[in-house]
Amino acid sequence: APQKVPMSIHEPNKYINYQRIQDNLEIVRKRLNRPLTLSEKILYGHLDDAVNQDIQRGVSYLQLRPDRVVCQDATAQMALLQFMSAGIPDVAVPSSVHCDHLILGEYGAESDLARAKEVNREVYDFLATTCAKYNLGFWGPGSGIIHQIVIENYAFPGALIIGTDSHTPNAGGLGAAAVGVGGADAVDVMAGIPWELKCPKAIGVKLTGRLNGWTSPKDIILEVAGILTVKGGTGAIVEYFGSGVESVSATGMGTVCNMGAEIGATTSVFPFTESMHRYLVSTGRPQIADASRAFAHNLRADEGAHYDEVVEINLSELEPRINGPFTPDLMTPLAKFKATAQEKAWPQDISACLIGSCTNSSYEDMSRAASLAKEALDAGLKVKADFIVTPGSEQIRATTERDGLLEIFRQAGGNILANACGPCIGQWARHDIKKGERNTIITSYNRNFTGRNDGNPATHGFVASPEVVTAMAFGGSTDFNPITDTLTTPSGKPFKFTPPNGAELPARGFDAGQDTYQAPPTDRSGVSVQVSPESQRLQLLEPFVAWDGKDVENVPILIKVRGKCTTDHISMAGPWLKYRGHLDNISNNMLIGATNSENGEANSVRNQITGAFDAVPATARDYKARGVRWVVVGDENYGEGSSREHAAMSVRFLGGAAVIVKSFARIHETNLKKQGLLPLTFNNPADYDRINPDDKLSILGLKTLTPGKALTLRVTKPSGENFDIVVDHTFNENQITWFKAGSALNYIAAANNQ
């Protein structure tokens, strides 16, 4: 029988439950009588009821029991506010909160961190006391980025983790199935309710050959993103397998899984490898390393397991890639980057190169990047572009500082920011570029949507491996190919990089650095949580009203969105992050980034009652003040990107009734349901074109809202003419109860008060 091993050093009394996985799989195997993929094993191993659960990939809704919930500070505020209003004394599963998103990168780690503690004091105090009261671990500002801390401390092979951040899949580097969810999902699980997930399909990525030379794990996912595109993973878990897997480090696999979020995948997973064993030992978890090795037969796919789609990549032939601008799936091989940049007229000078983040700040990444920087430095070169490093965690910072890597970056002209998200999430005070100025940046991050890093829509953001980013910082131009081109040293000699080399793990072990972890106190009865009614940052929640039992009739379209509409367009990050705990204030950013089909502009819509153009939130508030509900019409893959439920809550808060689109990104669709909204899709996508912004819409058939049964959308033209079109929904029975109660939380609160 599997041995009893603590899940993490921070929670010595909570044990890994491999026994449950084994027992569940025994039942499921008998029922399905076919080989299982790895993700199936992990998910079905965590079923709430393996005997009765309906299991059909892409069809059924699984009721699951995750091992852990993790939240970052921007999303934790709303999640904890929601949890508080459900009236439960204690989280039902091990949970933690991580302060990483609210730290503005400007001058450098020390001063930026000190200022963040000052500016965000109210929020940090709220999170620290809420964690202490409700029994969550709290990682304060400076401790690092959620996903790096999770892989260092909490992830283990075979775990099922949910996190209120879209890059939670990073924990797949240690063989966990880790899924990014909205705060409302986290609330469910913290409240002891099974977590519901549409049974994912499985996409297999077969890796053959071996990584070598300039190629790094990042290039695997840049290639996969290029092949599958930002929508390609929707509704699926991406599973890596094949002989090539063994040449990838655990942290490298973390990078691959992390950025799997960019193709819309539910998550990505790797089978148990010896590199995972090495990483677990190196991070102080030898017992978990051995227990998972002993359980490895259940931590890989069965022979002959069926994938819905298979992609094959030969790592021996894979070359570095640079993806972008503006979308992470626009893949250009490094060898063709120069020519493509010229052809597309991307700004040639590179203004900034940024490495680190949750995606790419492992010891291996840092040591390989430093090997290049050192070589250039030794030849007398300095970076030409701004060079910025954000270590993923205090442990990584302390270890790379001790080993002299950060000093190399500094000497080359680099600036080390706090162990936090910083520029990756728009928390970047740039002084070199004015808003609107065209420029190119390259990062080792995962996401490069318009305005993502610096709020400047003219910044062309590219993503690449930390090695390529570092080398490009010395080249300073899109014309430079670090593999083939030479630079000139101050003494006039040609300089050419040799391929990077680094260490998978620090030879001297990790240095934990400063202790920034706050464990919940044993006696939590005296802890009180304060939210001031005057606060501009935090606001206690009022429940949304329940469904009135009627159809939605003749409501205006707030905006007919054209083209890409990510959660960044719906609920922008950057300066708005500070309002994540204040629904009223943050709603002033609702849909301000979305393009209005009527005039091609962002944040300018016609008020259908007054006829005047105004900002989107102001128009919604006007409708709300008049007691008029409204709908949003959208395009393809609406809501792709992040798990933030504010993108759904604001729409509900300002009076939205439905969001009707050609297709949804999964997390956002579920978030809309949780907030009591109706996410609907055109049965015939071409119907999108038959709707004009000044039409009135009615949604008919709500009284008999039933899983699998389409609804009718009646479109009434200003002339009074009307026609009906078919709109589909994906509500199941349970989700229909949320809609009727007004929100999932209303439903949970009612159940708890019974």
Ligand code: SF4
């Ligand atoms: Fe932070 Fe960026 Fe990672 Fe998100 S993707 S957790 S913003 S570093």
